Amino acid sequence: xxxxxxxxxxxxxxxxxxxxxxxxxxxxxxxxxxxxxxxxxxxxxxxxxxxxxxxxxxxxxxxxxxxxxxxxxxxxxxxxxxxxxxxxxxxxxxxxxxxxxxxxxxxxxxxxxxxxxxxxxxxxxxxxxxxxxxxxxxxxxxxxxxxxxxxxxxxxxxxxxxxxxxxxxxx
Amino acid sequence: xxxxxxxxxxxxxxxxxxxxxxxxxxxxxxxxxxxxxxxxxxxxxxxxxxxxxxxxxxxxxxxxxxxxxxxxxxxxxxxxxxxxxxxxxxxxxxxxxxxxxxxxxxxxxxxxxxxxxxxxxxx
Numbered sequence: 001x002x003x004x005x006x007x008x009x010x011x012x013x014x015x016x017x018x019x020x021x022x023x024x025x026x027x028x029x030x031x032x033x034x035x036x037x038x039x040x041x042x043x044x045x046x047x048x049x050x051x052x053x054x055x056x057x058x059x060x061x062x063x064x065x066x067x068x069x070x071x072x073x074x075x076x077x078x079x080x081x082x083x084x085x086x087x088x089x090x091x092x093x094x095x096x097x098x099x100x101x102x103x104x105x106x107x108x109x110x111x112x113x114x115x116x117x118x119x120x121x122x123x124x125x126x127x128x129x130x131x132x133x134x135x136x137x138x139x140x141x142x143x144x145x146x147x148x149x150x151x152x153x154x155x156x157x158x159x160x161x162x163x164x165x166x167x168x169x170x171x
Numbered sequence: 172x173x174x175x176x177x178x179x180x181x182x183x184x185x186x187x188x189x190x191x192x193x194x195x196x197x198x199x200x201x202x203x204x205x206x207x208x209x210x211x212x213x214x215x216x217x218x219x220x221x222x223x224x225x226x227x228x229x230x231x232x233x234x235x236x237x238x239x240x241x242x243x244x245x246x247x248x249x250x251x252x253x254x255x256x257x258x259x260x261x262x263x264x265x266x267x268x269x270x271x272x273x274x275x276x277x278x279x280x281x282x283x284x285x286x287x288x289x290x291x292x293x294x
Contacts, residue, residue: 004284008277015270034251101220127224128231134249136207136221 034134040067040148041132048099048107048121058120059148062094064170067142068118068158069135071102072110077139080157081114087163088117092170099123100130100138143169195233200242201226203256213256 044055059065068084070077088095097118099107104123111121124130133142134153141154143166151169154162201215208221214229225246232242243255258264 004281008281012274015266019267034248126227127220128228131224131228131249136250 035142035150035153038150040142040144040150043129043132045098045122045124045129048097048104048123054096054120054122056148059096059144060146063146064093064151065096065144066093066166067096067098067133067144069098069100069124069130069133069138069140071100071138072106073102074100074138076157077110078114080139080159081117083158083160083163084117085115087158087166088119090167090170093166094119096120096122098130100135101125101127195239195242197226197229197233200229200233200239203243204229204246205254205256207250207254 040056040059042056044053046053066087084095087093095118097120099121102123102125107123111118127135133140137155139157141158143151143154145151152165198215202213204214204225206212206214206217206219206222206225208219209217212222214222214225229242232245237245243257243259246254247259252259258267260268
């Protein structure tokens with residue numbers, strides 16, 4: 001009987017230890033693992049300057065697409081903007097801008113001031129469509145291929161290294 | 172005759188109870204979703220921009236007819252399992268779900284053994 005008690009106590013101790021071990025080693029930060037190598041969701045956003053809608057099917061004609069979520073009120077978006085301008089010179093990729101929870105006038109002013117790198121400018125005024133892409137803050141960008149599979153998701157402003165990475169992928 | 176009426180009343184009451192059970196309370200779902208941009212707050216507790224958007228999406232998903240579990244699954248798919256407070260039943264979390272039941276069974280077994288031993292000693 002004493003042996004059983006000892007074994008039970010040992011297993012309880014082992015269980016508590018393993019719970020702490022797994023819990024403390026668990027990555028509690030938001031990560032993009034769930035999104036990679038998956039097809040992008042169905043979405044429908046309206047154009048920034050038109051009444052029509054832009055949807056998933058419209059991306060099929062591009063070899064590579066970078067979907068960039070941005071806003072005029074977002075300071076890091078200004079930091080990444082030169083990278084997007086450089087990327088817009090690349091022929092094998094199209095950039096789709098999704099203006100996130102922004103005012104149209106402010107968004108246009110931002111693009112007039114810093115340049116427009118987007119092949120397609122769209123808007124998501126209430127942020128609901130962005131949830132479909134797992135966006136929780138901006139800027140965020142999603143690189144997809146012709147099959148609409150997510151190659152990489154960039155959380156935060158795009159850097160020079162990200163530019164090199166994208167250039168390598170699309171060449 | 173009275174029994175007939177009683178049965179009808181019971182039927183109506185039970186139907187209203189079951190239909191009430193089917194309705195999903197968005198607040199309950201929001202309480203079980205973590206605000207990713209806040210410090211330990213749920214979507215329900217937070218007024219952040221992110222929480223406001225998630226609240227709207229939860230309402231939309233409910234009106235689309237998704238069940239509570241389907242909504243958690245949708246959110247986990249978009250933001251990872253971390254967004255749901257209640258751990259989901261999968262291989263990784265299986266021990267967490269099974270352990271309380273194992274502890275209950277083992278505890279019961281242990282107490283029964285102890286009582287049997289004590290009974291034998293008193294006899």
